[in-house]
Amino acid sequence: MDYPLRQGIVWAGTYRIKEFLGMGSYGQTYRCTDLRSGSTVLLKRAKPSKRDTGRRLLRRENDILQQLDHPQLPKWLDWAVHRREGALVMEYIEGINVEQAILLKGRTYTQLEALRLLLVLFSPLDHLHQAGYVHRDVRIPNAILGVDDVHLIDLGLACRVGEKDADGPEEKPSGFADSWGPVKYRMRQPEQASDLYGLGHFFLFLMYAGYTPEEGQKERSWEEELALDPEVLSFIKGLLESRWHTTAECRHELERIVRHYSSGNKE
Template structure:
């Protein structure tokens, strides 16, 4: 039922499928050509197996994107109906996601480079939060890297601040049965601090990309395994403990830390 669309298929008489990009819990994404102007676009359809909840979440994502206008968030372009299906069409952002950069390309990051990436993500999050929404899925697969810029993508689980989790209505399974359950549960809370919590885990992923444990060493906590400057370690813990209620507060603290780096004071 969820078999990807074939390249060459034309959706709604306008969007030609060029490449299947991936499949998430509720949707499939494709790089397409807009036959009206020749530009590349991203088309997202709900997974047919998810039925009503997939269609509802896709429609919600479309409505949220129409309320946003930020250069680091893909722009809404169209809601395209094809036979009995609908699809969300948005601007296509070229680049690799952070997961690919780390796991496939072997990219590593210094402490300062990782903080600069987080600083870049705080800006689209601030725009999202000020519009009244929470992303709820701030993870490395949802961060696109292009040259020196970062983009926040995939608002499929986004909702209004304080709203009931839309993916758990009508008895939908929570999906938190694995060992990452508590982390996912915290990230899915409809509160801006959930997105900041996700940023903390992104930072640790970036730091662990260059970490190699000694042979035979037992697994320890990230505070023990990673050699972070004290102020940086405190900042990461603050993300996990909801020390900052807004992206602006978090950005101000991070800017102070980075200013100290530039001045040569890393303590």
């Protein structure tokens, strides 16, 4: 039922499918060519096996994207109906995601580089939060290292702040440890602090990309394994412990920390 659409199919007489990009818990994404303009776009359809739930979440993502306008978030382009099935069409963002950069390219991050990347992501997150929504899926696969900027993608789980019964994914996504249950529960709460919590784990993945345990060493907590400066350690613990309830409060603190370490040229 969830077999990808064939390359070459023209969706709604307008979008020719060029490449199947991937499948998540509720949707499938494709790189397409808009036959009217020749431009490359991204088309997202609901995963057929998810039936009404998949269609409802796709519609919600479609509605949310139309309310947003930020250079680091995908632009909404169209809602295209093909044989009575609707699909979301949005801007296609060139680049690789942070997870690919780490796993495929061997990218590692210093403490300061990781903090700066978090700071860049605060801009689209703040825009999303100011519009009254929460992303709920801030992870390394959902940050694209584009040509000129870092983009936050995949708003498939985004919902309105405080929304009741907002569905979360049923499967453990990539980029998480085995203790996914509690992490998933915390990240899926419909509040701004959930995205800040996600940023905390985002930072830890960046730092672990360059971590090599000593042979025979027993597993320890991240506080013990990662050689973080006290101020940075405190900030990351604050993200994971919901010390801040709004993006604005947290962003102000991160800007201060980055200025401090940048002026001292400390990595």
